[in-house]
Amino acid sequence: MGEAGEDGRGAAALPRPVRLYDAARAPNPRRVRIFLAEKGITLPVRELAIMQGEHFAPEHMAKIGTHHVPALELADGTILTESVAICRYLEALTPEPPLMGRDPLEAAVIEMWQRRVEFQLFMPIGFVLRHGNPAMQVLERVQCPEWAEANRPRVLEGLNWLDRRLQTSPFIAGDEFSIADITGIVAIDFMRVIRQKIPEECSALAEWAERIHARPGCVA
Ligand SMILES: N[C@@H](CCC(=O)N[C@@H](CS)C(=O)NCC(=O)O)C(=O)O
Structure with missing residues (x-):
């Protein structure tokens, strides 16, 4: 401890x-x-x-x-x-294993990537679902279908952006698994609700997702 x-x-x-x-x-x-x-x-x-x-x-x-x-x-x-x-x-x-950085620089880098994943992928997926699916009206109350439409291309942009990152880095925030990967895999798996798959050309992203799914905590 x-x-x-x-x-x-x-x-x-x-x-x-x-x-x-x-x-x-x-x-x-x-x-x-x-x-x-x-x-x-x-x-x-x-x-x-x-x-x-x-x-x-x-x-x-x-x-x-x-x-x-x-x-x-x-x-x-x-x-x-x-x-x-x-x-x-x-x-x-419970500091071990560290998932949010061991020192201030690691913590800042991990937080930067985790926020980027939230803004560039996690949230656009949520907007497509919550504003585009009438069943979500019970939670969202005021839906704006145009906002769902505006965010669908952003999901694709986010996937391509993350794929580029993972072409040069084994994990989202660098050399080690972190909370940024958790946010990333949760976003990727949640895409099922908007019927979006990892595009075929995003092979680095697909390979990363396979590795993350193999972790005990990440059963899809
Ligand atoms: N920023 C909050 C967001 C929490 C959130 O939006 N949770 C959703 C489930 S993913 C929720 O509570 N939905 C119920 C609702 O919108 O009424 C967090 O990071 O925990």
């Missing part, structure tokens, strides 16, 4: 995670599940039926403070939301 710096509490003194609020088919919670698996952490899970609106239940909202999944409940009652914030806390509690 790693220790926090002089100004922080040692990791051993920090409240332990007690429960993950999850939705099995949603992409953001899957990022956290893969992160947990890579760290070898198992946690009780509370599955929420989001398509049935269970996450909007007043008692759930009162406890969690938002309708979004994932959420991580800690032993002292703290609720963490935002996938990357949850991962950052888990990384502090």
